[in-house]
Amino acid sequence: MSLTLEQALKTSPWQGKPRPADAPQWLARAAEVAAILAVDQVARDRRQAVPTAEVQLLKDAGLTTLLGPVQHGGAGQHWDTAYKVIRIVASGDGSVGQLLGYHYLWAWAVHLVGTPAQIETVEALYTANDLFFGGAVNPRDGDLVITEIDGQLAYNGRKSFSTGSKVSDLTVLEGVLQGTDKHIFAIVPSKQDGIVYHDDWDHLGQRLTESGGVTINDVRIDWASAAGYVDKVYQQRAYETLNLPAIQLVFANFYLGIAEGALKTAAGYTREKTRAWPYGGDNKEAAGEEWYILEAYGTLQSRLWAAEELANSVGAEISTLLHADRDALTPAARGRVAVRIAAAKQAAVDIGLEIGTKVFEVTGARATANAVGLDIFWRNIRTHSLHDPIAYKRREVGAYALRGQIPEPSWYT
DSSP: OOOOHHHHHHSOTTTTSOOOOSHHHHHHHHHHHHHHHHHTHHHHHHHTOOTHHHHHHHHHHTGGGTTSOGGGTOOOOOHHHHHHHHHHHHHHOHHHHHHHHHHHHHHHHHHHHOOHHHHHHHHHHHHHHTOOEEEEOOTTSOOEEEEEETTEEEEEEEESOOTTGGGOSEEEEEEEETTSOOEEEEEEESSSTTEEEOOOOOOSSOTTSOOOOEEEEEEEEEGGGSTTEETTEEOOOGGGGGHHHHHHHHHHHHHHHHHHHHHHHHHHHHHHTOOOOTTSSSOOSSGGGOHHHHHHHHHHHHHHHHHHHHHHHHHHHHHHHHTSOTTOOOHHHHHHHHHHHHHHHHHHHHHHHHHHHHTTTTTOGGGGSTTTOTHHHHHHHHHHTTSSOHHHHHHHHHHHHHHOOOOOOOTTO
């Protein structure tokens, strides 16, 4: 019997056990976390409490420093492993999978835009202290306004979404220096008077992601902390454009994890509680012998496996680029990985939503009870899959297939 989250926090199941030593062991650790989260996922979704305990579980399991350098106490793993960990954790709780995926992306942000010295400083800080990242970066809102005051940069403004907000230790900010076109990223402590959380995240799904609005009031940094700037001049490189395909694949993987959780939950219900239909003329003893139920599970599982293999393949591709020399990225390599991630994301959305609705047909009317909680999976994927229109991802793949056109880097591509 799996531990509940409360039990796991009282006595860590990993206390006294050796730290995972390689990728397969880290995936096994992620599966242990997912099993704990799955036990009371529905009850926690209904309560919508701030997921402080869930983030602590991730820390206790060592998953938050998966990408952190070994010399600072991290696991030193690569992104292809991180993507699979996100998917596995999301199979137990989609909200927590999203939180972990965003944490990995924002922790890596300094690699994307920072100087070598800034990378070393941030990685040492977050890894050694096991700090959790959130981000107040939403391109659909107006940029935060940055003003230079006495040699410091002051951030002011409001963002509609700030995933991980109240449970984060560090927050990534982005704004434009007043009177210029300079975009400046910064990493700041989340718990300070200048960051006000609105507590207004009340959506259909992904209810435990703390993705509500935030107001930034005179949050200041020194120029030395302005990511990628040397003597107030930005050191631009193509590598920074990997930010968007990297996070789009984060999305795809936690969608796939949610779909896995849905299929596993439904299968357990079908085996244990669904009754065979007695009026079909070819009556069976058990629902698991019904041909239409077997056909449905076979179709859904096959499509899910196919989508996962595409995600694994392109995850290995972008992982190679993310861990390579930052000056080695070419537009062609970036474009190919971006379009394949667009394909992986649309495949994940399609099968995720299909599984989220089809599970009711293979479990039966009684499975619609709120106590069963099968609704959580469709709600979670439907909510986040609206982050940016999937139609544009289909168009990107179509333009590549028909005209050989690669996507232009943007805030969403």
